[in-house]
Amino acid sequence: MQPVTDFKEHIRKIIHVDMDAFYASVEQLDFPELQGKPIAVGGSSDRGVVAAASYEARKFGVKSAMSGRQAKRLCPDLIFVKTRFDRYKEISQRIRSIFFEYTPLVEPLSLDEAYLDVTQNTKNHPSATLLATEIRQRIKEKTGLNASAGISINKFVAKIASDINKPNGQKTIPPDEVISFLENLDVRKFYGVGKKTQEKMYAMAIFTGADLKKMSLDELEKNFGKSGLHYYQIVRGIHLSDVKPNRTRKSLGAERTFSQNFSSEVFMEEKLLQIAEEVEKRLKKSKVAGKTITLKIKYSDFNTQTRSKTLSFFIASKSLIFEEAKLLLYQEKLKDSVRLLGISLSNLNNETPKKIDYLKEQQLKLPF
Template sequence: MAEAEDKDEEDGAAGLRKIIHVDMDAFFASVEQRDNPELRGKPVAVGGSGGRGVVAAASYEARKFGVRSAMPSVTAKRLCPDLIFVRHRFDAYKEASRQIRRIFEHHTPHVEPLSLDEAFLDVTEDRLGIGSATRIAELIRQEIRAKTKLTASAGVSYNKFLAKIASDQNKPDGICVIRPGQGADFVAGLPVRRFHGVGPKAEEKMKRLGIETGADLAAKDIDFLRSNFGSFADYLYRAARGIDLRPVRAHRVRKSVGGERTFSEDISSGAALRDTLENTIEYVWDSIERSKARGRTVTLKVKFTDFQNMTRSKSTSDWIESKSEFAEISRALLEEALPLPMPIRLMGLTLSNLDQGEDAKTEAPKDGQLSLL
């Protein structure tokens, strides 16, 4: 494993970028524990505790018992009888997110938010002239702790894929650096489950094909991967070699604004789907508000356990400008789709058919656990 050091080698090779991925530690639950001292050190789940409830986030104390986001609340309570449920407070999470975003922008204008609690930063040229991406990542983590009383983990590398993997390596409250020349070897030793987008079902399929590590994946040619994983194959082929050419996009012309969430466990019941949709509406509408987007089309997307996608859309004659209208259309789309033919591993919402008369340069789309499209 590459260790964190305050050196400049991570930017040594000509033409390589310096990318940081910052990921807050158990963000929603940590905000609740910060604001309510009685919750500190205890297993906490953000979400509904009733039979229809779903865990939106879990503290690290709860995760020790196997409690995960998108898990039905009854399952979570069975795993951890002392689990404390609290209702979400999105205003508090958004305010903390705004504070963190200001810290990022103190160091670089090149910030690509992935959700309220994580972002990519390109610090190839940083505002303060520090030069070392590792040092900048450490300073950012220190500033976040000082100003928000929350902890963050960071990954530092020369592309987005590696930086994101690195940020999860030493969680919570840790940092990991993958330097030029180390990427392929680092990925080779990882279980395939660590690759973004590889959920339980994909992992199971890969194991049946003899693929358990990054090295196993790299040993398969592109034709084999395409025949078994379709459009997902190109990403897997590059990732297994530590390759990612995507830039950090702070601004771009949007064609849509939205978000999607990949679940740690597949979801099948209507109650769990409805509760998850409500959480997705909250996340996505926050992005819509921040981007000042206006659109006429709402699209619901789900990805089934067999990786097939299903979308449902509805367009209106007038601009959709209120959260209540966006939520009403989103709920109607889900109800029209129920019952689903099989469990799903991902749900997303987008607002499209945007008003091109507005300034379309907005925050870049998010991707990841809850990613903006």
Template structure:
């Protein structure tokens, strides 16, 4: 039985800004662009009281909170703080799986301090983070990643919550389906129509029923409803995709405008691919319209996508899958997936199999 901790920094970007600028303390802060086309990257807890959330258009956030203070992101500063926090994690275990700059899983089943209690380790880590960075973190502790992630969200901010092994399944049974990690708004609405309001309702469905309704994800839902999650904490997590996107100050309405912007995005993507020695076999184009409706189009080929001509040819093909003659586009993005790093990782594991 594993001992897993999930550490999640509280309103990380906004908290760093409030720490570095004392005049912002206690005030509603949004990290992100303030223009009509801007998007909130993070919101302080003072802003969240007004309903401001990350990924919300800045124009909507400003209407919800007229006194909202917009701050331009400083990703170098956030990364520096993230590195400080990660150093603290490594004092306890090398099994650290970062999910982003502000959260990570830790497997402390066998830890460097030989401490028997994961809860005490989580409490120490929180204390050291506060001492070193003047920021607060929330921690969830349990027997697997799903439960630890769920627990870290219970008492935010500055929370610490344990889901013990003997209470895990009962806790999941009482958990509202909207709070299941991995179940988004659309899926939750679909489940509500099926009469699924919480984990206990979800358990009433067989694995095959859920697979029929939700595909591969259905098997995942079947297992987590029973508090089963066998995923290991992976310190060498492999990137699944690489991309670039742009939100425009004015809607794109002409095919020539769309192609020009896709060329710019393609150049950024190619540069990122070269810097990381990445190539892939699937190109995905993301399109968000003026009303925030979004579509994606993908194309997979047998050869590696690794140069500008290939990307241009593929996005031109994807453009033909929808009508661009009467559109208003606020965002375009290109990304590659089915990456060479994933193939190499799979191959290395295959070579170690014993028969």
């Protein structure tokens, strides 16, 4: 596919709404005694992993995916609270109902964030910026929680913008500021550039969008493979992904952190069967099956390993999931004692390839 070189024919009005420290904020809302205090949702001082941290805890460096033990070291006064996903889902549904008051084009990314395409909206309002302000106010009124938002010409820039004025703020990057904004941005802040890619770019003296823009498409594809075209276009303000209201699930799984580390595969088999049972329940609920099974192993030193296998047929039963996961477990010797196991299925039977008309968007007029 030939690269698109001009973003002006693909301008839309996209809002990315991101709830502020969602799980932790819900806990502080429901339990006023936690307000103003550093809390971690999930984990504990001995085991487990932090699912979310309040802004008071983040000041100490506590963040999601951190071990509870490390979080407690960073913040001795940290309060651990158990996750309540049913409550988070309940509030998330209320928030989504607000989104649909403005547009049918809503793409949830998780319980606490979503993209909205308000190019054409139910309010017939020309300003995406004012709509974002109104949506955030409605969320506050209906849930008592704060949300931040990013507003721009596509999903990529809107996602970056939503993080700029957090918490409880918003940022608009209008069409005439997109290029300068991206050129001045550190590449590590580009959504989708992970730690390894960042390190590789830094080693190539690519520190900002302007540096990235100097690279030819051939150079980027040579160094970053298929992602080269993506980097070539996003730094030019081009991101052609539509807001997808019916986002297709790509994978489904479950995992479990153990109360003690295991060194022998034999002792892990029972845990693996329990995880397989949970995966089966989730597959049935979503009415899907998968061909590719992945076993996730997190060791006691927090290093993570994955082992995958693609079958010639779809599976969804716990017995088959367990047998295939067990084969992956014994595939090679464990590197260390294990604190977590997870099983996921991908290559699901709900995936239907869709041809996208990349050139159907029309240039919009201000205001933005």
